[in-house]
Amino acid sequence: MTKRNKLLLINPLSTKRRGLIRDQQSIFPPMALGIIAALTPEQWEIELVDENFERFTYREADLVGITALTSQVTRAYELASIYKEKGISTVMGGIHVSMLPDEAAQYADSVVIGEAESVWGTLIHDFESGTLKKRYQGNLLPLVDSPFPRIDLYHPGYVFGSVQTTRGCPMSCDFCSVHTFNGHQYRARPVKDVVDEFEKIPQQKVYIVDDNLIGYTKKSADRVLEICREIIRRGIKKDWLCAASMNIADHEEVLHYAAKAGCKMIFLGIESELIDQLESA
Template sequence: MKKLLLINPVSEFRRGFLRSESAKFPPLVYGILAALTPDNWEIEILDENFDEFTFQEADLVGLTAYTSSIYRAYEIAAVYRKKNIPVVIGGVHVSMMPKEAIQYADSVVVGEAESVWKNVIADFENGKLQQFYYGTRLSLDQIPKAKHELFHKDYFIGSIMTTRGCPFDCSFCTVTAFNGSKYRMRPVENVLDELETIPQENFFFIDDNIIGYSKQSRDHAKAIFQGMIDRGIKKKWWSQASLNFADDPDLLKLAFESGCRMIFIGIESEKTEGLESTNKKLNLKIGVDKYETAFKRIHDAGIAILGSFIFGLETDTTRDLINRKDYIINSSIDCYQAAILTPMPGTQTFKQLSKENRISRNNYPFDWQYYSGEDIAFTPSKMSEKELLDIMKLNRYELYGKKTMIKKFIKTLRATRSTDAAVWAISSSISYRNMLMDIYGDERFTIESLIGSLNMKLPEK
């Protein structure tokens, strides 16, 4: 029996939101590829989120990685290639940089891998592995249930996919370039069947927008939520959605009743100019003056909001960085990701900054480790790199300080009337803070140490 070893690499820099505990999910694509691999193969996932890498014998090695971890993926690939074990690599980064990737792997899958994986395996078995495979965007009814039993047992949060694609093509985002502008939806029954195989009590819909952009896509989300209720799938979950998640009261009600306790929304900026600089069309259409109205509707449904904000936009001054921090603190956002603009390969931001010779971290592939949202990889237009980093360090100390997080926790409790939602929100903030403190070297918090100071009893899990 041949052995396929799938490796989930983690950068030794270990920076960024993706490194925080609240954003640590099973590598879902490996579970899907495992389901597409013939039964006469042994399959194992080696996951650096939990296990230190040690060489394991295999006939074929598969790798995928975020941009910030791609250097680590190349390091691991080198170990196996030196032993003449073929390495196949795929994912968003290598799809945007295939000429780079082929220098470090035997085969590169460009685009979504599911459509070509059986060809990859067949070609390997016949000794004819190709240098490049070009995936097409399949109808999602062709995506099998992921083999969740292969994922590491210590994942606290499970993961599942229901949709792919986005029509908006925000300047900093790779989703449209990789998954296409067409919004594709997976059959509801397929989603529900897979949900019943997820062992964790909590899970993440990995969709870039769980509700989509049309009545049809909202109805698809509602059908999933209703199906979870009807089948008695009693799990708590969170996902990503656009701000119009707030527009449909029935959807909000079903989301909460099916277990939604937190929703990740890309706010990016509280200023119209900032939204225009990122091509954030939907937020512009809604209007920054309507943000709080939308937040209140979501809170009224019992759901907390994890807001994503970008610092260092083309329009940002040093004062804007401070004002954005103050806006976050004073807003009704419950928890937040405060990221530095990062020019990911394949995005309009990367293309523009490259054209203007403003990419400062360009010793590739090593410097990809700085493309995490916590470091800076470009020269800002209205300040120095040092000014941006210095202000962001001060901003984060205030955003993730004990006083701020306790105030946010109390506000979330009052706004949502949901202990679950409040605990999820503050847990996310603590996780993100502790990741930052690993960088800055300061005190780590626990939820018990924070809420314990309020003399409040945590709910039983």
């Protein structure tokens, strides 16, 4: 029998961090790794090590994939270096290394810049044929037929499940990385996909991880309304929270149905209290 390749996915955690990022009540499953796992061919064995719950200990792998926000990246580089030194191929992705790929290249054999969906299949193929490249540039794909993350790989200790319904933002706030990483186009997943995935989440509490659930058009607001109505129609009983821009307050019907569909909290992005700053963003 031929040996299966093993992909080790790691969600790193800096133990020096304090506050919400460490609090079991406010952490969310590593969705990017769940999506990467879903995109990996079936013949691969996959293990996900999540430092939100267990401190990493060394284990064998053929390919190692690590994602990191800036708050996690020092630990991510530490772990990538362990495998790189042993000659095991390491791939890093996520927002920090996408912004600083030269920095990441010192620690990882390959860096995925941007959203990984469009290049992960090629990367796996290149690895299998011994031609792994130093960089892969992801493209922004429409979110139709997006793979559902492999939630079966997530640690069962998460209090919150998570789902993403959109990516991208048409605004250009200069302190924000969303438009640089996910693009200016507001890309939305089909309502059915969103609610199917929402329904499968085992947790009773869900965080909708979109940077701005409501968007800026009537079409995007109508889509949120449709999602809420579908949650109600299916009788799904979950409590959820999300993030949105202030204009969600203009959509009374959306707020009404969101509350009926289980919405308990909305994080509002109050980018500035100065009108001229808001207008120039």
